[in-house]
Amino acid sequence: MTTALAALSDESKKIIVLMIDEAQHAITTDEGVAALFALKAARDELNSSKHHGLRIVCTGSNRDKLAMLRNSKDQAFFGASMVQFPTLDQNFINWFCANIDLAYPLDPSNVFELFKESGYRPELLGAAADEIRFDFALDPVTIPERFATLVRAQADELNANLKKVIHSLTPIQSAVIRVMSAKGDNYAPFEAPTMELYAKAMEQAGIAEHDIKVEVPGVQQALIALQEKKLVWKASRGVYAVDEHVIVDLLGEAGLLEGLS
Structure with a gap:
């Protein structure tokens, strides 16, 4: 190279x-x-x-x-500078509304609020506009309302599918993803305090005390299962992270991270 x-x-x-x-x-x-x-x-x-x-x-x-590419001495670019890119702002929405070419104009200020509400995901705006273009029976006057409905429906569907996956987890898998989300960068999967937090998470979920068994092999299997379900991401050196921050947001909104940090 x-x-x-x-x-x-x-x-x-x-x-x-x-x-x-x-x-x-x-x-x-x-x-x-x-x-x-x-x-x-x-x-x-x-x-x-x-x-x-x-x-x-x-x-x-x-x-x-x-x-993780620059936070550890065993990484090639240890110490490299890191810059947080800003999210797309009102200027992007102004451009989007000016070029979307629908039969009725969209109000950029309303669309920007919708954009923030749906997690700053431009693909949802584009998909909603495409659906409107092929709805030949739609009254042009109703386009802004229909656009908002479609964007919210897509965001809700994405979150609903994610919630289904989360609700399908076994008690130990649920405990691991909750503790990982709560601890963030400080998550250490097999340390004694973390193991205690898993047990606490299971207890919060209503698991009877005599049924709570948290051991390293069980946590390892839970981490593998969470990776297969695309909820957890693993670096080659064994560092784990929640796959997408929206997972943390959903768990937090449901009150499932309280007392686990």
């Missing part, structure tokens, strides 16, 4: 900027970790006086996962 990028640098005689989207997935496998170290070696070589420079920009949709 270093040889290839050095050749490109020498040929172009310009700084190379390599952008990696959803870069956190690299640390879920040993091969991905090795690739990051190879990129670091290439960066060090190209930033020497022999070549013309290499800048690496890693982006991701989950800040906690992305932070």
